[in-house]
Amino acid sequence: MTGPDLPTLATAAQDEVARQMQICNACRYCEGLCAVFPAMELRRVFEGGDVDYLANLCHNCGACHYDCQYAPPHPFAVNVPAAMAELREESYARFAWPGFMAPVFARNGVWIALASVVAVAAFILGFALWSGGGASGDFYAVMSHDAMVAVFAPVFLFSLLALALSLVRFWRHADGGNAVPVTAAALWRAMKDATTLRYLDGGGMGCMTESERPDRQRRTFHHLTFYGFLLCFASTSSGTVLHYLFDWAAPYPWWAPPKLLGVPGGVMLVVGAAGLIRSDLRRDPALRPDPARRSGMGAAFTWTLLGLGATGLALYALRGTPAMELLLAVHLGVVFAFFLTMPYGKFVHGLYRFAALTRHAHEQAAAHPPEAAAPVEGRDRR
Ligand code: SF4
Numbered sequence: 001m002t003g004p005d006l007p008t009l010a011t012a013a014q015d016e017v018a019r020q021m022q023i024c025n026a027c028r029y030c031e032g033l034c035a036v037f038p039a040m041e042l043r044r045v046f047e048g049g050d051v052d053y054l055a056n057l058c059h060n061c062g063a064c065h066y067d068c069q070y071a072p073p074h075p076f077a078v079n080v081p082a083a084m085a086e087l088r089e090e091s092y093a094r095f096a097w098p099g100f101m102a103p104v105f106a107r108n109g110v111w112i113a114l115a116s117v118v119a120v121a122a123f124i125l126g127f128a129l130w131s132g133g134g135a136s137g138d139f140y141a142v143m144s145h146d147a148m149v150a151v152f153a154p155v156f157l158f159s160l161l162a163l164a165l166s167l168v169r170f171w172r173h174a175d176g177g178n179a180v181p182v183t184a185a186a187l188w189r190a191m192k193d194a195t196t197l198r199y200l201d202g203g204g205m206g207c208m209t210e211s212e213r214p215d216r217q218r219r220t221f222h223h224l225t226f227y228g229f230l231l232c233f234a235s236t237s238s239g240t241v242l243h244y245l246f247d248w249a250a251p252y253p254w255w256a257p258p259k260l261l262g263v264p265g266g267v268m269l270v271v272g273a274a275g276l277i278r279s280d281l282r283r284d285p286a287l288r289p290d291p292a293r294r295s296g297m298g299a300a301f302t303w304t305l306l307g308l309g310a311t312g313l314a315l316y317a318l319r320g321t322p323a324m325e326l327l328l329a330v331h332l333g334v335v336f337a338f339f340l341t342m343p344y345g346k347f348v349h350g351l352y353r354f355a356a357l358t359r360h361a362h363e364q365a366a367a368h369p370p371e372a373a374a375p376v377e378g379r380d381r382r
């Protein structure tokens with residue numbers, strides 16, 4: 001006996017999440033742990049859109065697995081974090097645009113590693129053939145600003161388009177295609193939940209990182225990575241503004257915005273990504289999908305972020321040395337590969353999760369209007 005008989009959904013991963021949600025909906029022991037369980041409780045039947053939505057609402061904190069009385073070896077074999085993780089990765093492929101790119105999610109680690117190696121090699125070769133020399137420490141003497149824009153702008157803009165169209169596909173499909181309005185209140189709630197990682201804390205106790213003892217390491221490293229990345233993005237954006245609006249070209253002094261934002265951002269990105277890699281290596285394998293179905297997506301993403309930060313900082317430290325030209329080639333190659341693979345790797349988890357949090361904020365507000373609000377019963381440990 002493994003649970004109730006259910007209609008078959010489109011994929012085995014959806015079926016498995018629907019099966020486990022039926023069991024959880026009868027049990028409800030974990031209802032205070034995160035957003036998934038309150039969202040689950042608003043449903044009696046789980047269609048494909050419902051389970052895709054719930055899977056992207058899960059933050060994989062692991063708390064419900066360690067607390068579950070129906071976890072293996074119980075015949076119900078409930079393992080919500082692993083089932084959600086597998087369906088989440090599958091959903092990234094199903095909603096990818098254009099659709100023919102979906103197969104790259106299956107062997108994602110290999111694809112991203114290959115893209116990075118080819119991009120770095122292409123920049124090294126290109127500089128060897130056409131570089132004007134960088135002994136002065138001037139990046140634009142190695143590759144002109146116009147050439148950089150011509151190489152990076154098309155791939156960046158294409159990736160933004162692909163991400164936007166994938167997000168629209170997910171949004172329309174999630175929750176059975178119910179037309180949920182995107183209200184300012186729901187967006188604000190989702191923004192607060194996403195930027196504070198409200199649900200990566202096991203209901204207030206912390207994330208199961210390396211053992212059954214919860215801690216806040218994963219949340220801290222995720223914050224460092226996310227905000228470090230934002231600072232690096234702000235650094236690049238400020239350089240673009242200075243170049244085009246103020247006719248002020250790089251190299252910039254240490255006190256200029258690109259440096260003031262980029263250096264701490266790079267340090268935070270390196271520390272955060274290295275911490276996430278270490279924590280993932282030591283994490284209980286039970287919280288992840290079956291080894292045969294793992295794609296290497298998470299590892300590829302964090303290693304790419306680590307590469308972005310580390311090569312950027314190395315370039316900053318050694319720009320006045322003979323190593324500058326090689327370091328610039330490596331850094332630009334990593335950046336190019338990152339832009340290229342953004343819509344086809346774990347980068348999309350941020351967008352889909354934000355969309356799921358927005359939908360969650362809306363439906364919880366509709367289900368529990370202020371005048372009907374009552375304390376949540378159960379195990380809310382916050
Ligand atoms: S204890 Fe297990 S079955 Fe019950 S709600 Fe938690 S995860 Fe689901």
Ligand code: SF4
Nearest residue numbers: 034058059061062064
């Ligand atoms: S966020 Fe944590 S508690 Fe909630 S479903 Fe996912 S793993 Fe379980």
